[in-house]
């Protein structure tokens with residue numbers, strides 16, 4: 001018997017669940033009647049339960065015979081075994097269970113969230129988070145995605161509280177001192193999508209999308225922050241009904257902001273839960289980046305209502321398709337809602353993050369076989385979300401948007417209320433496009449890595465060659481290496497789009513590069529060529545020097561995403577040792593006139609990496625280089641928004657100020673930032689919301705104890721989630737060691753929520769001024785952090801070791817993980833260590849050249 005799959009002799013079709021949470025004792029009681037179908041005359045029923053006490057279990061079988069079960073609970077396998085004296089009759093039966101549990105503080109299963117109300121009094125609410133396998137912590141169930149059933153939920157609660165679940169309330173009654181709310185039957189769906197929230201809640205007036213009321217829910221006092229989230233919720237729901245050609249599958253749509261939430265959000269059908277920063281915002285006081293985050297997350301979760309909820313993966317190996325698709329749809333919906341945001345250009349940043357991890361030997365295929373559900377835990381990463389979405393976008397562009405959508409519609413219609421696999425989507429897209437989809441896609445999905453396409457002119461011909469891109473020539477040797485890395489294909493089917501400029505004209509050509517090399521004659525009057533035209537391809541391009549120079553000399557003719565890729569690919573091949581660092585630094589000088597915030601983000605990101613590599617003596621020179629590159633752009637933009645200026649330019653202004661005031665250590669920028677911040681605080685001269693977060697970061701970078709305590713108080717008393725985040729992360733930027741120590745202590749003393757603390761520690765590991773102290777702290781308190789943080793907290797935090805880019809720290813990192821035998825799930829740790837090696841290798845290889853280059857500053 002497979003220890004990870006429940007037997008199918010008895011399967012559920014409907015759950016009638018009643019739960020009574022008690023927010024004072026932090027416990028809950030429950031009872032449920034499950035309609036089951038018995039396929040074989042077994043004497044045992046096996047389902048999932050963990051950290052629950054089961055007090056009664058009775059079955060009534062198809063012959064009407066009632067039997068009490070002997071209950072066995074196995075915590076290790078998270079199973080509940082019900083043994084009966086007589087075999088169950090084949091046919092329809094009913095299983096009744098009575099159980100108890102606690103409202104835990106681990107942000108999973110049925111858990112408690114504690115927050116302060118507007119008068120500063122501590123309040124408690126209860127919420128659920130079930131994906132992947134934590135529904136079994138709230139009620140015994142067949143907790144696998146393929147066991148879809150109808151859920152009828154009843155909640156008996158304190159009359160002062162409010163309850164929300166997946167569907168509308170159909171009746172409200174009293175039971176003694178309790179108020180009882182019964183919810184309508186759900187659609188047939190998986191256990192991990194059930195949601196329950198109980199607390200003091202308020203909600204917005206619903207907006208109708210067709211017959212579906214859409215509302216935002218939050219703790220009292222925050223409804224004023226709900227309008228923006230509601231607007232994108234409504235817009236994206238409309239967009240998806242149209243795109244999918246299917247009505248929204250629920251009877252209402254509630255979006256709930258929960259003060260403690262481990263992930264960003266969770267796509268429970270009809271009751272989507274969010275961390276507050278991903279849903280609530282004061283639109284007038286927020287930066288573009290903060291607004292885009294909310295639009296993205298809301299659209300992403302709404303996309304799941306169909307892709308994931310209506311049609312669900314059969315098993316956890318399919319989680320990538322769920323997430324990749326929702327990420328892809330999120331871009332489409334936000335792009336349609338606010339075209340001026342140029343969402344697909346900004347997606348370049350996400351694609352770049354995936355290319356970075358997928359350029360490691362320790363990467364993995366997007367999809368791989370999963371036996372135990374926890375093997376899929378490590379799937380919640382950039383390869384699933386960002387690489388997955390990138391290859392879907394590449395496929396969509398290759399097939400054409402209409403054909404792609406037709407395939408998606410057919411897939412959803414065919415498999416609705418059921419489960420499906422990757423192959424089912426390829427089959428549907430294949431029927432829509434009349435093309436062999438698996439032949440094109442399998443190399444991208446079932447194999448690790450991606451190609452770099454080299455473009456050169458040789459003997460009057462344009463030559464394209466593909467080979468796998470990796471940063472290191474050889475896989476990293478480390479203590480945990482057990483097997484050789486998964487083999488990458490010798491070549492991919494690369495849909496290459498070329499834009500050729502010749503004789504004053506531009507033409508676009510599509511080439512499916514399936515061979516290691518292809519050649520074509522150069523057109524007469526050849527001027528230049530852009531490979532990966534439009535930037536949708538998931539591969540890198542390496543131009544020969546002459547071709548790169550031709551593009552650099554005509555940058556304004558390139559699209560923003562093409563300029564982004566030009567920089568990003570050049571930086572990657574530099575990190576891989578295929579281009580000298582001096583050439584890359586020369587290249588950055590060509591972008592002083594750049595006005596796209598995404599292109600600037602890759603430029604600034606690469607300079608941040610160099611900052612972790614340079615010697616302390618060279619750091620002031622690197623700061624001067626940063627000023628040399630970025631100051632002209634800020635000077636041209638000015639410090640205050642111009643009338644009619646677009647949102648992206650405003651955000652760029654904030655990004656440049658932040659880069660100059662921190663990485664560039666620009667005294668004039670720091671002084672100006674202090675002046676503007678003071679004026680803003682006095683109410684004398686409000687600062688643009690895109691600039692204000694940058695001012696806070698700059699002041700922290702140059703700040704002392706007084707400023708630290710001021711900012712800590714602002715963090716504690718913040719009135720919006722965004723304000724809270726700005727001041728929280730500002731605490732990580734104060735350079736004084738005593739202040740670094742204080743912030744580190746706050747990651748484990750309860751002053752920073754456990755949903756945020758791992759990320760705070762991560763950013764302190766990444767920053768040059770704090771990394772050594774942070775690393776010492778993390779080593780010392782690893783077990784405490786492991787105990788306090790939610791499930792994926794340590795994995796997120798440990799990513800910070802990538803910033804420990806000195807040979808000494810690298811050795812110490814290996815020693816620590818080796819001695820402690822730490823496993824972060826999947827290939828996560830191996831990937832962090834390899835990324836660290838890439839950085840240290842760059843330092844070893846190019847340190848002298850970098851130092852010589854910086855001598856001129």
Ligand SMILES: [Zn+2]
Pocket residue numbers: 267300301304322323326
């Ligand atoms: Zn998702």
